[in-house]
Amino acid sequence: MTAEPLPPGATLGILGGGQLGRMLALAAARLGIRVHVYDPAAGGPAAQVAAAETVAAWDDTGALARFAAEVDAVTYEFENIPTASLDAIEALVPIRPGRRALAVSQDRLTEKRFLRDLGLATAPFAPVDSLAELESALAELGTPAILKTRRFGYDGKGQARLRDVAEAPAAWAAMGGAPSILEGLVPFSAELSVIGGRGADGAVACFDPGENVHEDGILRRTSVPATVPAALATDAVLIAGRILNALDYIGVLGVELFVTDAGLVVNEIAPRVHNSGHWTQTGCTICQFEQHVRAVCGWPLGDGSRHSDVVMENLIGDDIARVPALAAEGAALHLYGKAEARPGRKMGHVNRIVARSG
């Protein structure tokens, strides 16, 4: 697909009004692109900085059609948008990244099969639609293993870890009957992620791989550069490029990878800007948010080379109380405009430059 780039003053619609939408809106503003946010909740993080806001449910096809009629292109900050809603929009205006990327990433089983068909290593997996299937999958993959719903999971929700086949009934019950996937656990020494961008012209540009540390299933820190051999970092970037091209992707995509004794294993992909790419705001001239806006608006990709080594730390829940101390530190703080600090809720992040690079 090629398309005329949107001119300055055009309007980009963003599905979802959370922090990713907020930072996309800030990047769009830098480029003179107006933003119209669609979200079921009013006045959220993105709407606070957008030129226009539609407050309506995800399945309100009338509101979606009115929204689509008022914007020049649509992108999204999360991938679990109902198919009928996407249909209502796409009848009027392009959605970028496109439907294929959404279809692949909305379903863990489809995603695993897509990755495997690309020749990429994944965790061993098996579809699970019943307790009997779970038990036979456990016999095949062994334990420990992890059972996940195929759809609508994030930040460790909709998952159950199994250490023994005796835990199968409880784990299956926890999925609530939803189509699921069993994944073998992959022993890994580190988790990397690559944030890659692909323009409407097919040009691909990836940011340097970051090294992630999770706590309680939530990303805690990303450090760049990753402490891996250069050849492995190059492999990671090549994997991201292969995925971007296979999906004929337009926009920025996040790829999470495990570093194992047998090389890189792809954990999952996210067809959007990604928490593990927030370091680019401080480490690069053009950050992941601007790169995504450029791509979905049909602009050429920008210069995403890294000028500084950065450690990004998420501020989660009560971490918001650390803001005065973090402000005094002078590092680059990013807060999301969320009123209430619930446990596990991402409230902001801080980017610390640890060295100059390049």
Next chain:
Amino acid sequence: MTAEPLPPGATLGILGGGQLGRMLALAAARLGIRVHVYDPAAGGPAAQVAAAETVAAWDDTGALARFAAEVDAVTYEFENIPTASLDAIEALVPIRPGRRALAVSQDRLTEKRFLRDLGLATAPFAPVDSLAELESALAELGTPAILKTRRFGYDGKGQARLRDVAEAPAAWAAMGGAPSILEGLVPFSAELSVIGGRGADGAVACFDPGENVHEDGILRRTSVPATVPAALATDAVLIAGRILNALDYIGVLGVELFVTDAGLVVNEIAPRVHNSGHWTQTGCTICQFEQHVRAVCGWPLGDGSRHSDVVMENLIGDDIARVPALAAEGAALHLYGKAEARPGRKMGHVNRIVARSG
């Protein structure tokens, strides 16, 4: 003055909805600070990215009071705000930078006297309130000289250059009877500017001096570092620091200086973020806009050290047609969301990294 820092979620009021207000709003958003813009025109550059907007005239004291009641602090993007309007606001909420900085910078004569009393070099000057005073001032200062209204001038407006005393009647007529100031022309080899910040705690931090090139009275380019000896750059920073402290200033201030055979001469000061500081968005972790928001919100100043050498180029009027080519270049583009590209109108700027520093 010391004050409790505004918490995330507090609202900063910005007087003026142009591009400086827009970039202040984007910086405030990064810190989780809501922005409420006050401007006589609806939907301007800043309002497009603000959480709230008041559209009312500068002398609408009722609207100003309602605006002030809804915000936690007020700052401004331009210095020519009527005194009565400031009174209406200040009865309810602090204005930062404070009234002294505004009083000094709103009036070129007051400003020159303030600088001279600080022991700083300025162009020779004399007050002019009549044709007779202009003629005697010309006799004292010689020609060439430049006649300026004391108030409400920017980008070369409200100014007349005199090469000969015979031009005095026409120049005085061009001032329309407004109280004016005659300034002797200072031969200079370069123009610098220093963007300095001072926190509510009295801490001062200046960005590295930039070197400016004007065309037709409008800033065209700022390059950092400036091509001057290190001692001169240090002098420039010390001058900015002296001005900030003398004004008990809270916020970011721009100081324009001439490099002359006799050292640095202060041209003018602006009690706000400044076009010649736009390079900081790409060259520093914390840019001038965030530094200003931090200061006026009572936060500690951030790390304004320079990580890259940058050339900032303004996009003026028809330059907006160059956006596709500039986008392809991959450099950091900043567009202001202005619908109409009039001659002389600042439409955006581009920051190009020319080298890594530090």
